[in-house]
Amino acid sequence: MQSSVPAGIESAAPVVLQSSSLVLMPNTAPAVMQSATQSVQSAPLIESQPASGPSTSTTFTVKDSGTNVSGLRIDTISMSIFVPKEKVKELIGKIYAVLESKKVTLKEMQSLAGALAFVVKALPAGRAFCTRIYGSFAGVKKPFHFVRITAEIRSDLLMWVQFLSQFNGSTPFPGLTLHEADALHFYSDSSGSFGCGVVFGKHWCCLHWPACWEEEIYRDISLLELIPIVLGIIIWAENLRDKKLLLHIDNSALVYIINRKSSEIKRVMTFVRMLVLHTLKFNIQIKAQHIPGVKNEIADAISRFQWSRFRQLAPWADPYPFMVPMEF
The missing domain is CATH 3.30.420.10 (Ribonuclease H-like superfamily/Ribonuclease H)
Incomplete structure (x- = not known):
């Protein structure tokens, strides 16, 4: 019986993630723009900040849970999405606050969920590790009611801490499909x-x-x-x-x-x-x-x-x- 030979290793230079000069070129190819915008498509609202005079720089502001937050920035030169560092620090702080407790209020858990939801717009692979956090809301109605931090939720949050503590805020555009x-x-x-x-x-x-x-x-x-x-x-x-x-x-x-x-x-x-x-x-x-x-x-x-x-x-x-x- 003849067996198929597994595909070999492709040789390619590592992608260098730029943390500055984040620009959105006017002549960006449609496929590139589709990939970039689909990465933030789960946001309720995406809008471009106005600029005075000609400019090739645009920030996409995501309206999340009724509040405007500092937006994801897209760079078609380095083909990357940039998450503001202050948002990463804020998320880490909220995770530690939850990890230190056995129970937190619904309001605190919703605040953590909102911060996570913003970050995973640029990191779709992490969406599965928000599911248990969203599920913890079930049956809890009042903002001051408590939500129990289960062992599984705690494990998910510890994984986020491991990743975010080394995350530089930049990530390449995720592909639309995997062929x-x-x-x-x-x-x-x-x-x-x-x-x-x-x-x-x-x-x-x-x-x-x-x-x-x-x-x-x-x-x-x-x-x-x-x-x-x-x-x-x-x-x-x-x-x-x-x-x-x-x-x-x-x-x-x-x-x-x-x-x-x-x-x-x-x-x-x-x-x-x-x-x-x-x-x-x-x-x-x-x-x-x-x-x-x-x-x-x-x-x-x-x-x-x-x-x-x-x-x-x-x-x-x-x-x-x-x-x-x-x-x-």
């Missing part, structure tokens, strides 16, 4: 009895399951299938920076979890948060796509440690796997 032709590719698989493997071009990595795991963990196939994906993104994060990544997975349930960026299983959510944190930090757009198991033979051979079969299927692969990071 296979212009994406990099991961092929991954897991075996409950042995371990997992992931293939990225000619590169690959494998991990043997720890002997100390409880039997219950080995039965959680979504968790086992997610681990090599997170491992691969951590290892090759710099190669994936500012790129689109298509994840080829032979588990339909995991495809749904990754594309939704949420799961009801706490162990799975731990790795989903790791995944989202790295995609935010390195500006990686990901999409999971189901692949039949018969077409995922290379990753399957790695996950079962069948090295002769692996070499027959992928003679072009690196002679040795990438090392698993100590912190993983």
Whole structure:
């Protein structure tokens, strides 16, 4: 049976994010403007600040929760969206205020939700981690009534703190779509009895399951299938920076979890948060796509440690796997 060869690594210089001279050119291509404006399309109102005389600089002011706030700025030279630093600092402060409490008022939680909603207009990958915050409002009617900070909400907020503490305020335009032709590719698989493997071009990595795991963990196939994906993104994060990544997975349930960026299983959510944190930090757009198991033979051979079969299927692969990071 002939196996398809995973796509190779594209070579491209990292995108340099400019924090100054943010301009909107009058002759901006329609596709660029569509990408930029769709990034803030969830705002109730977008308006341009008036300028005196000829100008190529425009700030988009987002009207959120009935209040005008300092706007997102779009730069078509560096192809980036700029979030005001004061808004990032304000959001971090509100997150810490909530993390310090077991309960907060509805008004305080709504204020945090509004600050998050503004930032994720430029960071769409983070939208899934606002869902539990919005859900906490359910059944709470008065502004002075209290909302309980659950363990899951606390975990989501800690992820935001990790990201925002290193965020410089600039992020490249997110693509409108993710097509296979212009994406990099991961092929991954897991075996409950042995371990997992992931293939990225000619590169690959494998991990043997720890002997100390409880039997219950080995039965959680979504968790086992997610681990090599997170491992691969951590290892090759710099190669994936500012790129689109298509994840080829032979588990339909995991495809749904990754594309939704949420799961009801706490162990799975731990790795989903790791995944989202790295995609935010390195500006990686990901999409999971189901692949039949018969077409995922290379990753399957790695996950079962069948090295002769692996070499027959992928003679072009690196002679040795990438090392698993100590912190993983």
